[in-house]
Amino acid sequence: MTHALIIGGGIGGAVTAMALKKAGVASTVYEAYPTGADDVGAFLSIMSNGLDGLRAIDAHQPVLDNSFPANCVEFVAGSGKQLGAVPIGGQAGVLGPRTIKRAALYRVLHDEVARRGIEIEHGKRFTGAVTTSRDRVVAYFSDGSRAEGDLLVGADGIYSTTRRVIAAAAPVPRYLGMTTVCGYAANSPATTPPGIYRMVYGRRAFFGYTTAPDGETWWFASIPSPERSRDELAATTSEQWRQRTVDLLTGDKAGTVDIVHATSQGIVGSSAYDIASTPVWHAGNMVLLGDAAHAASPSAGHGASMAIEDGVVLAQCLRDLPNTEQAFQKFEQLRRERVERLVVTSAKMTGRAIPGPVGRMIRDALLPMMLRKGPRNTSAWLTEYHIEWDTQVGLIGAADVA
Ligand SMILES: Cc1cc2nc3c(=O)[nH]c(=O)nc-3n(C[C@H](O)[C@H](O)[C@H](O)COP(=O)(O)OP(=O)(O)OC[C@H]3O[C@@H](n4cnc5c(N)ncnc54)[C@H](O)[C@@H]3O)c2cc1C
Known part of the structure; x- marks a missing residue:
């Protein structure tokens, strides 16, 4: 059986491990920290598309059980003036967005990974990797240990070491x-x-x-x-x-x-x-996903959902395509346009968050009118993305999922 080394036991790493298992690929997850990442004090939203990705691998229920709904956003000016409200999910048949503490999300995903018999090794800080002459990959860790597998998935977040191993000239955040x-x-x-x-x-x-x-x-x-x-x-x-x-x-x-x-x-x-674009996502039998490949600013609240989608789509590619190289190419073809569009969208939101006095006046005048007209669903391309687990990936063109 093919064995994957997954670097990083965050959101993308845990989801990838479960998705690979469902696709018939064994894996071990290597996480640098004893329990999870360093910024576990924060909370985040998992959007409908992220929950849809979890549902594709039957991992949504523990997240639902440990989170609460996030159905609507109200906007208020600093003056106290109400500017309007916009729904952010809840279409019929779709799991609505949820709010969850990052620590709780890591815990439930890790519990679910363990329940499915997949091993997570903690305290394993990845430092580098080489491909052997037999097309295997050997990963090295800071404690002097090593691990060998058929392929390596870099799910090690925005400060990814794997990104630099795959391409020394990779961009920095x-x-x-x-x-x-x-x-x-x-x-x-x-x-x-x-x-x-x-x-x-x-x-x-x-x-x-x-x-x-x-x-x-x-x-x-x-x-x-x-x-x-x-x-x-x-x-x-x-x-x-x-x-x-x-x-x-x-x-x-x-x-x-x-x-x-x-x-x-x-x-x-x-x-x-953020990272606007990472030119090289894969080399040989190593590939990046989640923030390691395409970190977006937190403003759009979508990075976790994208990492979930990535993990599921990568597993489908490895399931359906004849070899690792073709699977990684298809993965990039299916994912790059979407995730880079998010990076741009989220960076614009960050830039608009605190305008000057003129920008404030315009926003406070226009936003209520726009919201009264009925919100245009400008984020439908993000939230209505759906993954059908049983669909053969080789039959999908990039245009079908954009
Ligand atoms: C303040 C803030 C708020 C956010 N809010 C939202 C939100 O509301 N909704 C949303 O969808 N997204 C949000 N995000 C973004 C989201 O957290 C990320 O997009 C998401 O965590 C990416 O998942 P990942 O698995 O790629 O990386 P991570 O979840 O960061 O996981 C990477 C893992 O790799 C491990 N690691 C790193 N280096 C190594 C190494 N060398 N060896 C082994 N392991 C390693 C790390 O310890 C970590 O556990 C927010 C981000 C921030 C900073």
Whole structure:
């Protein structure tokens, strides 16, 4: 049986392992951290298309059980003026978007991987790989160990080592000038009805929040800031994040400062990066997926869903095409246009999050009119993507899935 080495036990790695098993390919997952990635304090949304990808491999139920709905977004100006609302999912027959803590998502995916008899080795930091003369691949780890397989999948996220192993000149992530700060307020004075996200266009920060079924308010703030190293981010205390966020929200009249004040601890921050395009996705028997291949800024809330789609489509390609090279080519053909379009879309959203005074006036005048007319479903190309597991990949053209 073909055996894959999967580098990275994040969202894409775990999903790929399950999808490969369903496709008849064995795998082992190698994860650098003892439990999961380093930014586990945050939360994220899994969109309808991400849940559809999980459903294709029968892995959606544990995610549904540990998340809550995200059906609608309300927009509010920093002045407190209501700008309108837009639904973000819930079409008939489609699993609606969900909100989940990153740590919970990693846990349920890892539990599901283990339940299916797939091994995850923790504390294995991948450092490099070579292809042997027998067309096998050997992966090396920082603890001195190695592993051999028939192919290697780089699902090691935005700072991917695999990306550099596949192509030494691979692009590095581009900083987008924003830090995402995030926290959980147990006794927030401002809450939302179930399934609602309230997005506040503050004058100096973009703020979003939603209230979990237990009454806790989950919030994030996108704040403009100079680039900070991962060590600097990790060394920043919850209190320092609170102070920076409060400073930028002060003066807005949408209740956001009070939410941050109601957060006693555990406020974390991470920098917003993307990679516009990675020219080389595969070489020999190694391939990239998820953020390792195409990281988008967090603004569109779609990176996790894309990593899920990638894992399922890659497994279909390996199932249906006669050899690894053809499978990787088909995978890239099916995925590149879609994921790079997301990167562009999400970067534009990041750039528009905090406009100047004129941009604010135009937005506050136009947005309510646009939303009153009935929202154009401009994200249908993202959310209505559907994967039919049993469809033979070789029969699909790129145009059919764009
Ligand atoms: C603040 C923030 C908010 C976000 N919000 C959303 C959202 O709401 N919705 C959404 O869809 N997406 C969101 N995203 C994006 C989303 O988190 C990513 O797109 C998604 O996690 C990508 O999955 P992945 O498996 O490719 O990478 P990851 O989930 O990052 O997993 C990569 C894994 O590889 C491991 N790894 C790294 N290097 C090595 C190595 N050398 N050896 C072994 N293992 C290694 C890491 O520890 C990690 O576990 C957000 C991102 C951020 C930063």
